[in-house]
Amino acid sequence: MTNKISKLEQLKQMTLVVADTGDLEAIKRYQPTDATTNPSLLLQALDIPTYSPLLQQAWQMSRSSDTPVYDAFAALLACQVQQQVPGYVSVEVDARTSFDTSASLQRARQLINLIQEQGGDPQRILIKLAATWEGIRAAQQLEQEGIRCNLTLLFGFDQARACADAGVTLISPFVGRILDWHKAQQPDVDFNGEKDPGVQSVQRIYEYYKTHGYNTIVMGASFRNTGEIEWLAGCDRLTIAPKLLAELEADYGTLVQRLQPSQTPTSKPSPLTEAEFRLGMNQDAMATEKLAQGIRQFITDLETLEGRINQQASAVDH
Template identity: 45%
Template sequence: MTQSALNQLKNMTTVVADSSDLAAIEKFRPLDATTNPSLITAAAQQTENKVLIEDAFQQAKSEGYSGDVLVEHAIDILTVKFGVEILKLIKGRVSTEVDAALSYDTDATIAKAKELLALYQTYGIEQNRILIKIAATWQGIQAAKALEAEGIHCNLTLLFGLPQAQACAEAGVTLISPFVGRILDWYKKAEKVEHYPIDKDPGVLSVKQIYHFYKQNCIKTEIMGASFRSIEQVLGLAGCDLLTIAPNLLAELQQDQREVVTQLSDDHAQAHCQHTVAALSKADFTEQLQHDLMASQLLQSGIDGFIKAREQLSTLLRQSFGLDAEIQP
């Protein structure tokens, strides 16, 4: 019997669920899972998760918080609670994101990461099962460097090109999440192109470039392709270290019977390690990022989008618990 494309893919790549939908995670049983503020906000609006929201609010309130601080702490607790529930369904790790509003503040990012880990510890979750997810700004990368030095593993997200990937590697980051679909969307709009064949897909090519750079320089940081628009994009990166895939695409892959061919392999690259890359300074990083209009625009819009999603979650909590009158000046 022919294996599904999903099962074939699992034989060559670690498949990760890009979702906070507990039912979907239970159905597809990925090794790891990733979350972000948008996914948490969507999951929080599902009726079956009402108890998690109420518990998070009551826990924050019992700790003496009030007003805006109560809401923010409740969001952190809720985010961790989703992570805890996800970890009950998978064998691997869950990525939990630091508030995107802290993306340009290294010290605040470090502090928030440690707060989230402390919350996980209250639920008996071991630190090695958590990846702290941070936007790949220069400040975020430096926060990850400090956290990694303390044994706290990080996933650098909103990554759109080689300069970000190189800086993450130099920081000793555990994992990066280059975004495939958002890159494709940007180029389709900028170049007024309706469709790219998969071998010319800008998002797929960006991840391949990063993959080859990493493997040719014996960089241990894992690469997890993210933000897919189609199963063709997913299969175009078969063999990548990890791929985080939304439930609708996981369902398509499960139904697809095509033969999956490995597109990325480090066998050849590892045999030709170079170790010749000059380190990026902050000035180099900033200049290269600014000269890449796609990467700079998508990084900022991604941060703005995650901030907006958290604000929507804040509004949901305030409305659910009648806090609007209490918080309004």
């Protein structure tokens, strides 16, 4: 069946669509409500000529103060992105603090202060932290201070439970990377459609949150294809890369809403203890491996980003 509106427009009627990019032109085109960034996306942004002034400004900020160059660039870009979207912009804390609660708190507060100093709206910023036990504890403290958080690199159900217990604003359960892990383990198994383990993971988290009345927003992330997105239509939010947004925009088929909130929430279970969280993660090989891999990759991209900024900006300066 052909519709008058695209699947992207249909999706926007049932799910809040978020742009998974730091590319301002892509954000202008698809007009998402929110946008998310991370070190990998910021690294890609360095190749966009229009960002050269931001790069130079970030370098100057880092030279004139104790501000890490990554924090400066992330804050400046967040302010630019805020001018294009009406909702939240997610900004990632340095992944090297993923196992240090106090360091995560310090860097998160610094990012918020930088964004405010540059004219951004701190109330429309989501501080992104890896969903480690330490990251979740930092998020709990930040939320109490009025700083909203987005817990990322979330692969396991225990991570989702702990985030809900901590009262974080939003979680980003990864879909595609879960699929990647299972396909590597079982290359001959059919994981298409509703059999996709990443899709099943988000469906389980969504049902758990809605059944128990948690206010934490579920935002599916890291998609490999539009089929994964379609099976999560109705999720609170979905953050989608420009390539997949374009595919949804070009498809005029019928989109079915798959997720519906529970009408009668039940009482919340007891919060997970640290021991229960760590044991649960230990028993979940996929979640443990993908979390570690994700943190390593963000650190690699972060270090590359810092090197590129210093190299390109100092070359211009001279």
